[in-house]
Every structure is written in C-alpha cells, then in structure tokens.
Amino acid sequence: MTTQVPSPYAPAAPPAPTPPSAVPVATTGPVDEPPVVIGDETTGRSRAASRWRRMRWPLTVLAAVALFVLFLAVVRTPTSAESYAPDNPEADGAMAVAEVLKDQGVRITHVTSVADAVAAAGPDSTLLVTPNPSFFADDQISALNRTGADLVVLAPDYSMVAGVSRDKLDITYGERPDPVEPQCDDPAAQAAGAVTLAPGLYDASGAGDKVRPVLCWPDGAGAFAYARLDFPDRSVTVVSDPAVLRNGTVLTEGNSALALWMLGQNEDLVWLVPDPMDVSTGDDEPTPAERGQVNAVMPPGSAPVALVALLAVVLLALWRVRRMGPLVVEDLPVLVRSAEATRGRARLYRAARARGHAAAGLRAASADRIASRLGLARSSDANTVVDAVVAATNRPSQQVADLLYGPPPADDAALAELARRLDTLESEVHRP
CATH class of the missing domain: 1.20.5 (Single alpha-helices involved in coiled-coils or other helix-helix interfaces)
Structure with a gap:
C-alpha cells in the first residue's frame, strides 16, 4: 500500500457532509457571511x-x-543662553539692562558678527562690544572704529584697547578694591557713585596729546576701572569689569546707573555679542576663506545640528554592530514537527509564486529517493537515472525524463499534478 504525499499547492479537500440532524434551522433576519479567506x-x-x-x-x-x-x-522659552546677550535672563546675561533701555525708548539691535555690527551702527548711535571669548583681529577693530558710532567696550584685550583708544589706553592688572568713589568729573561716573569694579586700565597718552582719557575709580596703584575719550567724531568708553552689565551684579551699588548712562545716550543701540568663530569685517561680502570652510558649505547655526546627527549615526552603528566571534549553538526553545515546517515552507513558496523552485525541489527529492532505491551513485547523471527508471517501470523514456527533468509547471494545478505523478512513479519503482 502506497502513501500519497499531499502537495503544499494541492487544493484543500472538500469538507465532510454534515448530517441532517446537525443542520441548523434557518432563522429570519440577516445572516453574517463567513470571512473571506485569502x-x-x-x-x-x-x-x-x-x-x-x-x-x-x-x-x-x-x-x-x-x-x-x-x-x-x-x-x-525664546531666550538666549549666550553671556551678555540682551535676551538672556540668566545671571551671566544682560536682559535686565536691555529691558530697561527698551522701556526708555532705546532701539536695540542684537548682532553676533562684526559685519552685522558695521552694517547696523553709524553716527548718532551707540555700539556696545561685549567681551570676546577669543579676540578681535586688527581689521575687525578697524572696521568697528570706522562706523562713526559711540563705542562702549567691556573687558577688552590689549589689541582692542589700543585700537579703539588710538594707543591712549593700555591694560594692566589690578586688585578688586572696596567700593570707592569715581574721583572724576565724568557724568556717568558721577551718576553711579561708589562701585566695586576690578581696575585694569591705565593712561598711556602723552602730555602733548589733544585727547586725554578721563579715568575713574582708581585702585591707588595707577589702575582704573573706567575710561572715557571724546574724539571729534565719536566717544569711546572702556570698562575693565563687565560686572556692570551682568544680571547677577547689575543691581550692586551703582552698576545699573553706570550701565544705563553709558548705553542710553543715543536712541539706537547696536549690541554686539561676538561669535568666537566670526572673522568678518563688513568691508565686503565675506569670502569662504573669511567664513571658514564649515560656514562656506553649511548655513550658520548648522554645526549643532550636524553634531547631533553625527552622534545619532554613531549610536545607531553601535546599536546595530555585530560582534565577530564563534557561533553559539543553542537548543531550540520548541520542537517543530516536520509536517508543520513543510506546510510553512509551502506557504512561503505559494506567497512568492515560486512554482519553479517548488517543482525543482520535488523532482530532486524524487530523483534522489529513486536513485537510492535502484542502487545508483549520487554522482549519476540524468541519462543514467532515466535509463534505470525506464528499466524498472517499463515507462517510455521521454515520459520519465519529462517527469524528473522537465520544464517548470505553468500554474498551481500543474504543480499539484506533477507532485501526484512523481509520487506514482516512486511507488512503481519501489514496488517489489
């Protein structure tokens, strides 16, 4: 007795007829149709x-x-985190002074590059230069001097002091004293009164200079915290201690009065918070060499975005990386029956419409079992297998060759018929 192996592409057998006693009685009203099975x-x-x-x-x-x-x-919140920025409410920001100036009618223009400061500043305006984390180049200092605006410079370096004062001021080191009176007749200093500002300026002008700096708040050793020079085209105010502007210290003693007096002289105030990477001068359109290679190919502000994207790529690579090492053999958590595995593979073939691949697998398995039954070597060619099957079954040679090595079936019905005929051929070869 031979066993017929059902093909995975064979149509399902029709259901057994239901006994009359099990047939339900029809009821009135709509009846739900069974779900459509794919x-x-x-x-x-x-x-x-x-x-x-x-x-x-x-x-x-x-x-x-x-x-x-x-x-x-x-x-x-729509605020900045930059130190001395007019929209930074933190202790190192300067939002307090900026808001009071706005209430007094001063128009503030916040810029971060020398080019923007040169474009916004001009005569009858004030240009505030906050401390630079790096330094200003000589051509940038010259560009700031050519604006014609009144300059207010906080905590400058050596080149900045020499450039804006035309070599009439220099910087030095001084100890922060106790609150002292300004000891000068400058209106801003008189309005502020006694303050505690770290001195760092001294007079470098000669006796014959027409413009001499007005120095205020001395430390007793030749250093001053405040200097003002009145040139024919503009005034320059230099303060060695930026605490006069910061939110955390602006309310200390007379700092607020000094800051408002210095910055509120004109209706327009250009507030420069220097970008450490800025190399522009405002003379001409910045070239790629001036902006740097990064700014030449990427828009401003894109560096943090690029850094976050690079970090995300690195984390993704670390997540997806596979460790190179020997394979680890593990027991299967469950045992899968061969019939279930065969049915699952058949469904995959059917979903992919891989009839040729399925037919090749059926023919190869049949040829292998037939060759083993007839005692043929695994290296036997197709003609040897066909001749042996013809001798064992008395079938025509062309029919055996078509069954074992023919073209792939055209549809599912042909594939099911091929499986049935291969099973029949095997049963004839295996017949004693």
Missing part, C-alpha cells in the same frame, strides 16, 4: 492584526519622540 488561510482582519503587532513598538517609539520634541518646542 490563499494563505488568513483573513484581512488577521493580517491587519499581525501588521499591528509588528509595527506597534516602532510606532510607539516614534510617537514618544514626537511628543517629546513637541513638549520641548512648547516649553522652550
């Missing part, structure tokens, strides 16, 4: 549920990231 024995609902189970965790992560970004966008 070829792989699933329904639309089951396939949708399967997709949801696969995608729910990635979708959940994306939704969480989107909500987090939205939360940051909502709660983030």
Whole structure:
C-alpha cells in the first residue's frame, strides 16, 4: 500500500457532509457571511492584526519622540543662553539692562558678527562690544572704529584697547578694591557713585596729546576701572569689569546707573555679542576663506545640528554592530514537527509564486529517493537515472525524463499534478 504525499499547492479537500440532524434551522433576519479567506488561510482582519503587532513598538517609539520634541518646542522659552546677550535672563546675561533701555525708548539691535555690527551702527548711535571669548583681529577693530558710532567696550584685550583708544589706553592688572568713589568729573561716573569694579586700565597718552582719557575709580596703584575719550567724531568708553552689565551684579551699588548712562545716550543701540568663530569685517561680502570652510558649505547655526546627527549615526552603528566571534549553538526553545515546517515552507513558496523552485525541489527529492532505491551513485547523471527508471517501470523514456527533468509547471494545478505523478512513479519503482 502506497502513501500519497499531499502537495503544499494541492487544493484543500472538500469538507465532510454534515448530517441532517446537525443542520441548523434557518432563522429570519440577516445572516453574517463567513470571512473571506485569502490563499494563505488568513483573513484581512488577521493580517491587519499581525501588521499591528509588528509595527506597534516602532510606532510607539516614534510617537514618544514626537511628543517629546513637541513638549520641548512648547516649553522652550525664546531666550538666549549666550553671556551678555540682551535676551538672556540668566545671571551671566544682560536682559535686565536691555529691558530697561527698551522701556526708555532705546532701539536695540542684537548682532553676533562684526559685519552685522558695521552694517547696523553709524553716527548718532551707540555700539556696545561685549567681551570676546577669543579676540578681535586688527581689521575687525578697524572696521568697528570706522562706523562713526559711540563705542562702549567691556573687558577688552590689549589689541582692542589700543585700537579703539588710538594707543591712549593700555591694560594692566589690578586688585578688586572696596567700593570707592569715581574721583572724576565724568557724568556717568558721577551718576553711579561708589562701585566695586576690578581696575585694569591705565593712561598711556602723552602730555602733548589733544585727547586725554578721563579715568575713574582708581585702585591707588595707577589702575582704573573706567575710561572715557571724546574724539571729534565719536566717544569711546572702556570698562575693565563687565560686572556692570551682568544680571547677577547689575543691581550692586551703582552698576545699573553706570550701565544705563553709558548705553542710553543715543536712541539706537547696536549690541554686539561676538561669535568666537566670526572673522568678518563688513568691508565686503565675506569670502569662504573669511567664513571658514564649515560656514562656506553649511548655513550658520548648522554645526549643532550636524553634531547631533553625527552622534545619532554613531549610536545607531553601535546599536546595530555585530560582534565577530564563534557561533553559539543553542537548543531550540520548541520542537517543530516536520509536517508543520513543510506546510510553512509551502506557504512561503505559494506567497512568492515560486512554482519553479517548488517543482525543482520535488523532482530532486524524487530523483534522489529513486536513485537510492535502484542502487545508483549520487554522482549519476540524468541519462543514467532515466535509463534505470525506464528499466524498472517499463515507462517510455521521454515520459520519465519529462517527469524528473522537465520544464517548470505553468500554474498551481500543474504543480499539484506533477507532485501526484512523481509520487506514482516512486511507488512503481519501489514496488517489489
């Protein structure tokens, strides 16, 4: 007795007839139709549920990231974190002075490059230069001098002091004294009164100079905290201690009065918070050499975005990296029956419409079993196998060759017929 092996592409057997006693009595009203079964024995609902189970965790992560970004966008205040910035409310910012100046009618223009400061400043305006984290180049100092605006410079370096004062001031080191009176007749210093500012300036002018600096708040050793020079085209005010502007110290003693007096002389105030990477001068359109190679190919402010993107790529690479090492043999958590594995592979073939691949597998398995039954070597060619089968079954040679080595079937019905005929051929060869 031979056993017929069902093909994975063979149509399902019709269901057994239901006994008359088990037939339900028809009832009135609409009857729900059975779900439409797709070829792989699933329904639309089951396939949708399967997709949801696969995608729910990635979708959940994306939704969480989107909500987090939205939360940051909502709660983030539109302020700056740069030191001495007019919109920075922190202790190292200068928002307090800026807001008071705005209330008094002063128009503030916040810039971060020398080129923008030169474009915005001009006669009848004040240009504030806050401390530079790096330094100003000589051509940048010359560009700031040519604006014609009244300059207010905080905590400058040696080249900045020499450039804006035309070599009439120099910097030195001084100890922060106790509160002292200004001891000068400058109106801003008289309005501020006694303050505690670290001295760092001294007079470098000669006796014959027409313009001599007005120096205030001495430390008793020749150093001063404040200097003012009145040139024919503009005035220059230099303060060695930037604490006069910071939010954390502006309310100390007369700092606020000094800051408001210096910056409120004109209706227009250009507030320069230097960018450490800025090399512009404002004379001409900045060239790629002036802006640097990064700014030449990337827009301003894109460096943090590029850094975050690079960090994300590195983390993704670390997450996806595979360690090179020997394979680890592990026991299967469950045992899968051969029939279930065969059915699953058949469904994959059917979903991919790989009839040729399935037919090649069926023919190869049949030829291997037939050759083993007839005592042929595994290296035997097709003609040897066909001749041996013809001798064992008395079938025509062309029929055997078509069954074992013929073209792939054209459809599922032809594939099922091929499986049935191969099973029949094997049964004839195996017949005692």
